[in-house]
Amino acid sequence: MSPTAPSRSPWRSLRHCGMRWWSVANLVSNTGTWTQLTVQNLLVLHITGSAAATGLSMSVQAAPALFVSLLGGAAVDRWPRKLTVAVSQALLGAVAFTTALLVALDRIDMTSLLVLAAVTGVVATVDGPACALLGNDLVPVEDVPSAIGVGALVHSAGRLAGTALAGLTVGLLGTSAAYAANGVSFLFVASVVPFLRPAPGAVKEPAVEVRPVPAPEELSVREGLKFFVRRPRLVALAGITGISSVLGRNYGLTLAVLVTGPLAGGAGAFGTVSTVLAVGGILGAVLGARLHRPSVRTVGLLAAAGGLLQAVAGLSPSLAMLLVLVLPMAVVESVSDTAGTAVLQTDPPTRLRGRVLGVWSSIGTVWGLGGPPLLGLLMEWAGARGALITGGLLIAGSIGAGLLLRRRDLPVPARATGREALGTAA
CATH class of the missing domain: 1.20.1250.20 (MFS general substrate transporter like domains)
Known part of the structure; x- marks a missing residue:
């Protein structure tokens, strides 16, 4: 009997339970992120009245990817994937809640926004590759293109939903609520991660020893x-x-x-x-x-x-x-x-x-x-x-x-x- 041909269904990665849960978590997270991003540009404009300041805040958040990504990627290889994702999501949630509190107390200014944007950018240099690789760890190698395609669809759906919810959230609950909602979305992802299980045939993450502070040579950026x-x-x-x-x-x-x-x-x-x-x-x-x-x-x-x-x-x-x-x-x-x-x-x-x-x-x-x-x-x-x-x-x-x-x-x-x-x- 000839072997069964591999599935070409774009949804084949979703037959694995871990990937289904991960996709739901990503949808929630992307929706929260785009809700915050939509509101943040409006908040900067409200504080400064300057389009240039809005661009500056976006650049400050993106800049760490240029200078710190190599160390972030090394940290992802150094630490267990699920732990890394859970911690980075929790940290991003803490930043979102901090911003929500400052906005609610009317203590937010451009300096604090830039500092929080920079912190978000630094954490994202670890969170981005860790989340991408964790999704791949949940499915067999032949299903990775499906997992990536599903991730792209989830990203698009989250963007549409988050942009739409931004106006509704601000109109009903105020600007701080948008940041708080994003914080909740990060905590939701962090709470789902411990229960994710890789499917049979998935590439196993290499065993690593966890230490509080990796030695510089262990990061091996040069490698x-x-x-x-x-x-x-x-x-x-x-x-x-x-x-x-x-x-x-x-x-x-x-x-x-x-x-x-x-x-x-x-x-x-x-x-x-x-x-x-x-x-x-x-x-x-x-x-x-x-x-x-x-x-x-x-x-x-x-x-x-x-x-x-x-x-x-x-x-x-x-x-x-x-x-x-x-x-x-x-x-x-x-x-x-x-x-x-x-x-x-x-x-x-x-x-x-x-x-x-x-x-x-x-x-x-x-x-x-x-x-x-x-x-x-x-x-x-x-x-x-x-x-x-x-x-x-x-x-x-x-x-x-x-x-x-x-x-x-x-x-x-x-x-x-x-x-x-x-x-x-x-």
Whole structure:
């Protein structure tokens, strides 16, 4: 009798009890987080009346990811995963409750907000990779793409719910209630974590000895860096994601200028484009969750296709044509993201995954901070259409050239094995 074919259902990770509970906890947590984020920007504007101050608070919270992520990832490898997640969630809850109390007592000011944002950012450098890897620890390796896809759907659902609840919460209970609700969501996750059990076939977390303060040599940040830079497929993944992030994907900037400029639309028209992008992201997450063992080659082909679609979108003569192209752009981007995340989280040895995610977080922060200004300069030079077309062609051309060079460098027997060999060796 032939072996049963592996399931391609995007929901297959949810057949495991631990993953179901983890998804519920993540939905609650994401809803609380987006409720707070929505209210926080309004709070900063209320305190300062300055949009620049709002941007500063966001930058202060993001900055630790650039400087501390390597140590955060090392700590994730050093400490037991479930304990790390429970403690980090409890700390984030404490920050949220502290903010709620200061707001309720009318003692909040810009300085205290920035300090609390910085503390949140530091804790997040540990919490982010720990939560990502804990979800993977609950399912077999073949179900990791499904777990990542489900996580993306949960994130989108939490964002929609949290944004909607923010206005309702503030209107009925006040601003401090939004922070308190987020604190409760963190405590809910911390209370669920101890009861999570990995499914049969899940990768076991390496045994570690817990000490109050890890010695510097035990953090081994250098070991994670060395593994990353000596792993060609991870370097290639970083290159693909980097060029896609800088020259594309910042659609909140490029498409906003295109819609309100050459296409003569207004805020409502851009809102429609944003909605289509969100729908495409959800559809892409579902399709990405169907992947079994994605490769860097898969990520590259999808990113190149997204670049070509972006270039064609730059030629759109009307809003209707742009909407037709935006949906597949968002779908391809979302599937590519799911595939890339699956490679990133499963390729390194278990003992190094936290550190590799720490390296990745630092790199991603550089792209996030540097991409919009560079894209803005390109738009100043070439306009919105030119930026979309030039960026899309550069993305597709660079990735295509890389794939061709990779194929040429492979030994003849490896090339002869076809698509499967390229997919696993990329």
